[in-house]
Amino acid sequence: MDLWFTELYENASGYTIKIKETLYSGKSKYQQLDILQTEQLGKMMVLDGLIMLTEANEFSYHEMIAHVPMTAHPNPERVLIIGGGDGGTAREVLKHNCVKECVMVEIDELVIEKSKEFFPQIASAFDNTKLNLLVQDGFKYIEDNKNAFDVVIIDSTDPIGPAEPLFSEHFYKNVNACLKSDGLMSAQSESPYLYNEIIRQMYTDMGKAFPIVKMYTGYVPFYPTGMWSFAFASKKYHPYSKPRIDMIDKIDNLQYFNKEIYCTCFALPNFARKLLDEDDK
Secondary structure: OOOEEEEEEEOEEEEEEEEEEEEEEOOOOOOEEEEEOOOOOEEEEEEEEEEEEEOOOOHHHHHHHHHHHHHHHHOOOOEEEEEEOOHHHHHHOOOOOOOOOEEEEEEOOOHHHHHHHHOOHHHHHHOOOOOEEEEHHHHHHHHHHOOOOOEEEEEEOOOOOOHHHHHHHHHHHHHHHHHEEEEEEEOOOOOOOOOHHHHHHHHHHHHHHOOEEEEEEEEEOOOOOOEEEEEEEOOOOOOOOOOOOOHHHHOOOOOOOOOOHHOOOOOHHHHHHHHHHHHOO
């Protein structure tokens, strides 16, 4: 009998993947976690019925959410990751030799434990001495740490369940306060093809907290529509103010990100510009 996993998008379309077996199924106090063995994409992580990653192409998401802000900042020595329990974003951040400390705050310990067990190549950063891994509420952590980080990366799930507080004006203002005077942040911001209202509200709220807010895009095949957007917000630097472009060639094992990607990922199609009211900018 053929086994298939289907994630539905807005109950109008979906993405179906053939699977061999369920490797793990369990529930923390925050969310349902399933690990599935697929036919072609390796192991797959699913949270509350939504695909988080596949082994075959997780790099496209993790490289784009991490290396774009890390490239834009001239000297990112101290980095904070909120969420990112699989470890992939931390893995990419720690490829930058300039990083002295990477603090990762994940609320769900079960995600960390099962990522170590089933995705060791993604969770490899958990053994890095520069990583300070904290299992606690990222929203509270941000409130308690002011003027502390060069870069903050919000690697969250969709704005439901435990990630819902991470999509608000109040949270973005706390992120601003958590950053140093020239700090910047990135966050996943859904597909511009599907989630117009979420994106409009997210970028409106972010614009109330930061003077510079931009969208950039990447292609993540296991997310709705395959085209995914990321938010870039900064106190001082535009994406092309002082990017460390020459450093990109020195980053190990890049499968998606490169100089050309950085120089073009902020170029948006007209419908996305209109979504953000950037028609004349």
